[in-house]
Amino acid sequence: MTLPSGATITNAWNTTRSGNSGAVTFTNVSYNGRIAAGQSTEFGFQGNGSGTGMTPTCTAT
Incomplete structure (x- = not known):
């Protein structure tokens, strides 16, 4: 997903994420x-x- 400017991911579970902001x-x-x-x-x-x-x-891949 692409987050709006200024939004960040602070925590995630049961997944690996590619970053904290942007795409x-x-x-x-x-x-x-x-x-x-x-x-x-x-x-x-x-x-x-x-x-x-x-x-x-x-x-799904």
Whole structure:
């Protein structure tokens, strides 16, 4: 996702993130990289700042 100017990621769990501001990418960690059909996994993050119009996208590879 691309964060608005002044917004930052302060914490994330169940994921590896590419940075703290600007264009940030979240990828799997070793224990949640492969899941079977019908299973699920989740991740989360916390941040600071404000802004509008942010639309995160997800891609499975």
